[in-house]
Amino acid sequence: MPYLYFFFNKIFYMRAKLIAANWKMNGSFALIDSMQKVLSPILEKTTCEVVICPPDVLLSSMNNTVKGSRIAVGAQNVHSETSGAFTGETSAPLLQECGVQWCIVGHSERRMLFGETDEFIRSKTETLLKHGIRPILCIGETLEQRESGNHEEVVVSQLGKGLSGLAAEDQLRCVVAYEPIWAIGTGVTATSKKAQEIHAFIRTIISEKFGNEIAENTSILYGGSCNPNNAKDLFTQKDIDGGLIGGASLKADDFLSIINSF
Numbered sequence: 001m002p003y004l005y006f007f008f009n010k011i012f013y014m015r016a017k018l019i020a021a022n023w024k025m026n027g028s029f030a031l032i033d034s035m036q037k038v039l040s041p042i043l044e045k046t047t048c049e050v051v052i053c054p055p056d057v058l059l060s061s062m063n064n065t066v067k068g069s070r071i072a073v074g075a076q077n078v079h080s081e082t083s084g085a086f087t088g089e090t091s092a093p094l095l096q097e098c099g100v101q102w103c104i105v106g107h108s109e110r111r112m113l114f115g116e117t118d119e120f121i122r123s124k125t126e127t128l129l130k131h132g133i134r135p136i137l138c139i140g141e142t143l144e145q146r147e148s149g150n151h152e153e154v155v156v157s158q159l160g161k162g163l164s165g166l167a168a169e170d171q172l173r174c175v176v177a178y179e180p181i182w183a184i185g186t187g188v189t190a191t192s193k194k195a196q197e198i199h200a201f202i203r204t205i206i207s208e209k210f211g212n213e214i215a216e217n218t219s220i221l222y223g224g225s226c227n228p229n230n231a232k233d234l235f236t237q238k239d240i241d242g243g244l245i246g247g248a249s250l251k252a253d254d255f256l257s258i259i260n261s262f
């Protein structure tokens with residue numbers, strides 16, 4: 001494992017290159033099969049970690065399909081409680097049973113369409129960590145916030161609330177995904193320069209909260225209209241450690257060329 005090390009019997013995670021697919025409410029059993037076929041040969045050679053987050057109903061089947069390969073299973077959401085009367089929700093223990101290793105939290109679609117608050121997102125993060133699932137915490141500003149120059153403030157607030165009170169070793173198990181809302185599904189990507197600036201800023205904030213060593217070992221992904229044409233430019237930036245890919249992760253060939261951009 002390129003990104004694990006042991007110190008006084010504790011596992012520490014190191015900064016890794018990571019490409020995660022967020023299929024949102026798309027995909028199919030057939031897409032899992034074709035991803036496995038197309039990606040398998042390249043995954044033997046790449047140093048990049050690959051995670052696919054399909055809709056929940058596909059998780060168990062995907063786990064059977066990708067078992068033993070370098071594709072990790074991710075979920076798109078979880079409830080903060082571990083069981084109970086929460087119709088339609090999925091618990092962390094159940095995700096764990098489905099072989100889930102990663103879970104997205106705080107996606108802007110969950111914040112905006114489903115009213116999720118920073119506090120709820122924070123409690124999901126904690127539950128995931130307790131169940132051995134690594135959170136991918138999404139943060140990012142709206143177009144209005146960017147245009148009025150408030151994007152740094154928004155990012156500081158979402159990051160601070162999303163990670164508040166975490167022990168340093170738990171912070172190292174979290175990955176941060178910066179996804180400017182104005183770039184999601186719009187075809188408008190943040191320029192690599194703009195993305196690098198805010199990624200560097202995010203790393204500084206993590207350093208102020210948790211110290212430099214943790215900041216240097218935290219992976220920070222970019223998300224928002226990332227595609228085979230712009231991926232290389234984004235991924236060669238110093239503080240961009242990979243991507244959280246929406247639309248372009250639904251075509252195996254596009255997703256493959258994004259992985260190959262590293």
Ligand code: 13P
Pocket residue numbers: 022107179183184185186187223224225226244245246247248
């Ligand atoms: P797009 O890549 O479709 O813009 O979506 C990004 C995203 O929301 C990933 O979580």
